[in-house]
Amino acid sequence: MKLVGDLLKRFTRMLAIVLLVVIGSTVLVRFAPGYFSDVREMDPRYARSARAELSVESARSNAIIPLLSAEVGGWLRGNAGISRQYDVPVLDLILPRLAVTGSLMLRSIALAWTLALCASLLSSAGPHPSLLWQMPATLLLAIPTAAMATMCLLAGSGGPVLVMSLLLAARDFKFLDRILRKTWLDPHLLYARTQGIGVTRLIRAHILPSIASQLSALATLSIVTALGALAPVEVIFNVPGVGQLAWSAALNRDLPVLLTVTMLMALAVTFAGVISDRPAEWKNA
Template structure:
């Protein structure tokens, strides 16, 4: 994780530093500034724009635990990140909880007859495929134009459609395992069959699916928050990128890298790899 975070820091600094217009300053276009003052601004920007100097400045901000000072707002980055992080985490948890409920119910309906050609299964798979084919930005834009729904609806729909594919395949395989077939043949009741035989066998896959849900939600967070003007981490990252605010952009990128890397630790097992590949 430390190696990934270090690569993220260096890579982000290099990309932002050599992005077109990073060293420009709006005051240079103001006629009220004399030619000498504009030259001093350009010299200062060039001097502070070296990759080594920028790297040291950001590392020093991390060591001070204030994550540096925002170039756009001129306040410590941590003061900008805290309220936005609370909004994003709340939205993420709510959407994941609702998505798992919807995906679990639809996967149960799809597997009710334990046949891949059943009508409920076909309808659930068709709906999931159509929803996954719609880009997340287009889905958010349609909700905005229709004045119906919001970021919670869009994220829940995306996660539910994706999680249903994995849950349906997982349940279909579990119902056909030999020990479950034997238990059903012995007349074990359905609640006991689920509690004793089904759930213990799929718990590792459910944990891996939870990490994949987090990664999916993080990837969709930026367009959803920007389109709906939600004051979260995604919108903060977008504003930082548009205004070349390297300290804020770097802080958000490092947090995303840590979240993705930590989630990846949970998908290292063989069943998780199978579900991710599928």
């Protein structure tokens, strides 16, 4: 019963977070400057009809409650509303792009974890932190994601997976290096090393199991970082994913699309947090 109660509590918290995201995103977009602007206003052939349509839309969307009701109604109908920019159901726009974005994130996180874990194992094995390992990670963290992607694009080498992997690996390396330096000094590991047990066996049988909970927390951090880097990477490399769609929707004040993308990201982050923050009672249940 305690496990069920804990699951319900976490599920309720996740729904509350998503609800706050929906309300906050709607308010921010609705009251953003130029929300009711339209490119048709710049064309003299359509200016009068465009202004009439925008006036009707402004009157309909003046209050937040009707605006929220319209967005929720779109979800209840199963299409997440109609895109303001493309005039098609939002889910028809997002679903084909989820596979592209999901593949990019999975490949980037897998490569980043491999690089960060290998580098941190080599770096933490020494008695003192080495600038040879610390400087590259520090430099990568200092370079904005968009700038890194632009440099790769201009140089004609690298791609979206490489840029995101380097960004994630730099952050993960800092996290893993601190953890592993403490782990190598644990008494049972020091004793095992004096007994001549191989490094590979120490890593597999002792180190990785002892830092499993920290790795779960690192997984959530990696997902959050990857989601934050999606938009600039996909836009610069012209990747037809959710990040590129969100960027286009932001430029065109497409509230239904922005709201759906924001909800998906909030669900991904909160779900990852629930999985990584697993209490000890779950294991004993």
